[in-house]
Amino acid sequence: MAEASVRTKGLCKRFGEIVAVDGLDLRVEAGEIFGLVGSDGAGKTTTLRLLTGLMAPDSGEIMVAGVDVRAYPEDARRRLGYLPQTFALHGDLSIAENIRYFADLFCQDLGEVAERRDELLDATGLAEFTERRAQDLSGGMKQKAALICALIHRPTVLLLDEPTRGVDPVSRRDLWQIVYELPAEGVTVIVATPDADEAERCSRIGVIAGGAIVDAGTPEELVARHTARLIEVATEPTRQARRLVHDMPGVRAVSALGGHLRVSLEDDGPSADEISSALADEGLRVEGVREVEPRLEDALLALEVERDAA
């Protein structure tokens, strides 16, 4: 397909003085699982709301599944599935009633819906809870029920806003299991998340900061682009050690992680031994130093440091 599934150009949205989305260009191809990754306040939720037409942009173009959202929001919504950050089901309706509600809102054939519903209920393990009211479900079950409702009309584009926030690991796995199967059905998925672990599951990532995409690529590309070498140091006390290492030349970023320091280095930065002895010189106890494979989290952190420096 030549036409991208989701495309925005120069998208802007401000709330009074605050610029939430600032010239955002996005291009997501059909069948991708695209991660919109950024910290809180980066503009993720606003971007998704602009894509659904729930908010009107101040300027810019939005095309979703070949439909101009600004001109034909209802046509776009027929092709969109949206899982908002806040729980969007009716709390005092049962799961079955909520599914029926969304099937009606999207005017789906009830026979097809029944088939689709059973399939999704099985995949989420919610089959035996269909009569339970949505407000009485656990956090993970709520999200799974909401995902079923967002998928009941077989959207071509699915927008997920922090889908696994506050969700237990088992439900998280269930949710992703369903999401992984969507590209095979021709569905494009956009996942907004602040979480690097979640972002790593995506086929491609756009890093959003200050309302704009600052970099995009596969998780591997981003790691390669923004981290060179990574060293893990087991040391005590970490706070003092962190400050010390941070000030060494050739060090890009340091993060503390439970008794460990993860040190992101330039290619010509200090070696593991040099760091170790620098710490020992200051009288800090060093229990171990090793080179590790950098992960997406390190890349995102480095990217943030680069931006702060700029």
Added chain:
Amino acid sequence: MSRPDTLRRTLAVARAEWIHNWRDPRSLAIIIALPIMLLLLYGYAINFELRELTFAVQDWDRSEQSADLIDTLARSDYFTFHSLVETGEQIERLIEGGEVRFAIVIMPGFGEQIAAGKTGRVQVLLDGADSTTAGIAQGYLEGVMRAHSARLMKRWAKSRGIPASAAQPPIQPEPRVLYNPELKTASFIVPGLIAVIMTMLAALLTSGCIVREREAGSFEGLASSPIAPVEIIIGKLLPYAGIAVFDVMLCIATGGLIFHIWPSGDRAALLVVSLVYLIASLSIGLTISSVARSHQVATLIAFLTTMLPTMLLTGFVFPVRSMPKLLQYISQMIPATHFLVVIRAIYLKGTGVGPYIREVTALALISLVFVVVAAKAFRKSLE
């Protein structure tokens, strides 16, 4: 936008709203308990107020018989004696100032007439501006005077040795109403109260239903579906239209069982007109719910925008005809003005809606306007 799809989306919203109302204890309390409570509260408040009605007396006769009558009235539970006055101007001043609720004027020769077995004349002056109180006062007054009269009659007949049935009633009160010549009677209260309570309740019912969804988050799910605003508005109206008519029946039953006032006219027609009427209030509630920032604010605005104008500008308390011209025009735009005419006629005159086609048409038009306003005010956006 095909028709079956429109219907399906509308009914989806209606069904969800319907289920919500019967499962949410708070909604259920508003639907069932509130109308009954309000009717009892206001009904009794008005009755309580009528315990100690103060009155003044102008006694032209100054006889033993007139003193006896004044004494009987003063000792009754309903009345409190205020003062003896000399002139008509004094009476007017006391009534206008609200110091007394009514005055009685005992005509010259009252005592002689009674002693002679004839009828003595007593004039009763009532404050018609407060028509409900005046109506009730008149009712009490007639009762007390009739009892007093019967006692005198028996005494007189006994002294002459003739049967009491042959005697003339000795006291004939002649009521005259000041400020509001067509005095409205006590049964005026209940239909008026039903109109006021239902106006407020209808707006209250719908005032929460959109802002609540915004607060809960389900609005985002609804708004990101391809439903049209007018489908949402009609879908929200449908269940509440049913609930509102149910509440009217609840009010009618409460008024009948507790205050013994039933509509004497066409009850089915009354329900139909109520429905037409309440769609306006329900739409006002929806409009408020579309624009309000929070559920609490919506409730407050719904209460203020319906309760106050309905109480003050529609003839519920003050007759429309005695208002300044500008307010009279405004009152024509308030649906309750027209509804009060119809519901009072059905309650008191025992008619159907036939003679009130003008009012019913006005109600239908006003309701239509408010539905359109609600649909226009609604935004499928999160801003």
